[in-house]
Amino acid sequence: MSAQANAAEREKLIFARIAWLEHRIEGLAGNWRRVPILLSTAALGIPAAFIWGIGIGFVVFCLGLSLGGVSAYLLAIRKSTCEDEIRVLRKELVRLHAP
Numbered sequence: 001m002s003a004q005a006n007a008a009e010r011e012k013l014i015f016a017r018i019a020w021l022e023h024r025i026e027g028l029a030g031n032w033r034r035v036p037i038l039l040s041t042a043a044l045g046i047p048a049a050f051i052w053g054i055g056i057g058f059v060v061f062c063l064g065l066s067l068g069g070v071s072a073y074l075l076a077i078r079k080s081t082c083e084d085e086i087r088v089l090r091k092e093l094v095r096l097h098a099p
Contacts, residue, residue, distance in 0.1 A: 007096050014089050014096075021082045021089075028079050035075070039068030 042064025049057020 011093065011096055014093055018086055018089050021086050025079055025082050028075055028082075031075055032072075035068055035072045038071050039064065041067060 042061045044064060045057045045059075045061025047057075048060040
């Protein structure tokens with residue numbers, strides 16, 4: 001294979017990867033809608049406090065907050081990683097087209 005064929009194949013793979021990453025970012029946006037629902041599980045601490053006591057209610061409340069917080073953190077990290085990879089791939093495309 002010639003250098004031009006290799007560059008063309010590499011460019012094709014880069015465009016496919018960028019499209020996949022952009023699709024993944026769109027999918028992550030859908031998951032952001034779940035974060036408030038996960039955070040709302042902290043409200044279960046109130047009935048838990050009445051049924052099993054203040055200590056268990058506090059634990060359930062903290063677990064609900066942790067569940068929502070960790071979910072938001074992981075989604076933010078995934079999105080940031082995808083955006084960083086897209087940036088790197090676009091720089092690679094510029095480098096491929098440079099003389």
